Amino acid sequence: MSRTDERYNVREAEAKWQAVWDERQSFRAREDDPRPKYYVLEMFPYPSGRIHMGHVRNYTLGDVVARYKRARGHAVLHPMGWDAFGLPAENAAIQNGVHPAKWTRENIAAMRSQLKSMGLSYDWSREVATCEPEYYRHEQKIFLDFLKAGLVYRKESWVNWDPVEHTVLANEQVIDGRGWRSGALVEKRLLSQWFLKITAFAEDLLKGLETLDRWPERVRLMQENWIGRSEGLRLFFDLEGRKDRLEVYTTRPDTLFGASFCAVAANHPLAEAMAKSDPGLAAFVAECNRMGTSEAALETAEKRGFATGLHALNPMVEGQRLPVYVANFVLMDYGTGAIFGCPAHDQRDLDFARKYGLPVTPVVAPPGVDPASVVIGDEAYAEDGVMINSGLLNGLPVAAAKAKAIDLMEAKGVGTRAINYRLRDWGVSRQRYWGCPIPIIHCDRCGAVPVPEQDLPVRLPEDVTFDKPGNPLDHHPTWKQVACPQCGAAARRETDTFDTFFESSWYFARFCSPAETTRGFTRNAADHWLPVDQYIGGIEHAVLHLLYSRFFTRALKTCGYLGVEEPFAGLLTQGMICHETYKDADGHWLFPDQVDRRADGAAVELGSGRPVSLGRSEKMSKSKKNVVDPAGIIDTYGADTARLFMLSDSPPERDLDWTEAGIDGAFRYLNRLWRMVGTALPDLPAPGTPTPPSLGPAADKARRQTHKTIALVGEDLERFHFNKAVARIRELTNTLSELPAGDEGGAWALREGLETVVRLIGPMMPHLGEELWSQLGHAALLVDTPWPEIDPTLLVEDSVTVAVQVNGKLRGTIELPKDAEAKMAEAAALALPAVAQQLAGKPPRKVIVVPNRIINVVA
């Protein structure tokens, strides 16, 4: 009995079971395991140094899936690693003088031990870190294979250049047109860079989305929009007084009669050529180049243009001259970098036309609107309608007019039907130190020469300094000096490194054979484990990481590495963790643990007692200090409590509000279960005792709920409705706590119920699960115990409660035998006093009977 008086020692129990799992290698994945494979993967973390709540949520979700699938009889692969290259390591080096390698490796060690304290069922023997040559040597080889397969090329591309730091800036490092650290005005620069031909797979990546039926619809839609397939027309405009022509891509060839100008991007060859002899234009181009490279910056900027003085001749409208502008909203990377503007039917064109006093001619009349009365005000009309003011296109609907316009231009020999994608090739060159070296040698005679395979890996030198601006690889005294592998002459190594998305585009495959030294992974292992059955991570990766990984998988297939096209068969995108924000009287942010909530609800600063103003709940971020450190929570409440809270209240794809009350609630449940089992233990029959012949009504009812709960929780877990699963388990717990265990039947049903609760909660609170399972008298580990079985006879109900409505409003409920006949149900419903009162003696006009569900009497 002393067991009930003891408190559950969270720290001791969690350490104990972690050691047991570790010792027995409970989570080792083996290819020779005959059970059906299940590969569950969470997005691996950037080793920032400490885990944050987002990680706790992500990895808890994955662990529940992994443990559940294991219990369901799968051979589970559940690995973990480190996305270890990236900018923060270099920032730390510049700010604190720590070497990125040291900083990163120490961070990995710290985070590994934090993750281990969560009791996650990883096969740690498969751990990888992308910053180690054992990992990145293989991606250098992959790059060279892609090169051979014609999937890599080199071209000039624009970057944000910080003239003080002599570095390329990421978009997020450009703030209001200035470098974040230096404050210098950012310039755009053209650099020669490596590109991967993701556009070669544009159509395939789009088509493949249809097969991803276990992906969230919105992610597929985001990718579809990102790829941005459009059908249209490429056509040439003759330029007055010049021999060359202007090539334009349009998805609206139907609106050619409404054209009032042409515009080219600031980087368009025509613009650049003309800027040489036009200082005004040169200044405008320079200004556009300062705008930053992000699409958001371009689109939100005021539409501006510079008239070149040139005129283009509209190929559709004989003799019509259109002024040619250089405009800041035309993108060189999309289509041909040149457009024609039809202001009446495109908002950007309209804004532009209004600003520069260009004509606005409507050529599409909304359905049912008199052509004569079509007027364009401040809003362009981009919807369907009927062509007007358009010569031989008049009267046609938009779709037919598009087709006819294309036919006309093709017949005239000035245009061709074309499919265009918004998707651009992936620039993978980064002018940074802490990344995977690109295995290329530049020779004055032979050009860009691949590093021979036997010379891989090209190791990142660690003897570098960060005291000078620019790329440390560039400053290194010897590293880049090599002989050309082809001609032997003195040559230079490529000093750019890969985009870190490169590493994360194939790590899921590396986990299949992480120890393989000759290549990234073996074909056998990839064929066995891929695709990932369930991938889990943040929605912020909905487009880039996931699209790059899908592209890589196709490219790797092309090169014979693997046989699948889609890397992730199932995808779960989890929401963010939010927390209330606090500011002190001076408007400075405060950490939650600096704030005290008094009994009257007022918030004050801990210690000083000064008033604190409460802000709404926002995504946890260091800048707003609304963060809670998981390490402290795990230390105080244990991993199981943190895990349960992560699963309890919000569905995984939704944002989750971190609250002290929520974590308290989870902790209370943990202790309640512990006490319940302890209290019941002396009364329970031995494990495996056969069902007594008669149980009694309370025990029978409890059994029914136990088996119903197994069924419901199973369904909920399959669909990732973890919060509902928790609610069902708590309901069963509530029932069991009221079940009298004095008689044989009650005690038997209580054991079955408690064992069920322990087994169902196991994937969520694995340490408590093991502890209670062992206390209930089982020698085998809970992780090696299969999911509980359902007795289907206990799921059958013989009567149902049916709602009775009058005119759609609830007036009462009746108890009916299951699948009762409609006539009988109707009679029972009409016999209800509340129904009779509503009818007031008149016969009902109609009675709708939905079997086992509802009866609606229409008065």
Add this chain to the structure above:
RNA sequence: GCCCGCUUGAUGGAAUUGGUAGACAUAACGGACUUAAAAUCCGUAGCCUUCGGGCGUGCCGGUUCGAGUCCGGCAGCGGGCACCA
């Protein structure tokens, strides 16, 4: 700017295909236990009410016997936009 998502009690959320709105929890209140507190246990609870009932799922309108769920419009909040990962 473009694309996407979300909005249900004081709070997080639940509600098969349209079929009893508010499961489960949190906070609150009342009670038991305690010298007291904590913990624990039991109970109450959408709002209004003349106790018949009426009103309630961001707002306005529609479809339907019946709408949180479907359709149209509007508002608020959040995410992504190619060099953060």
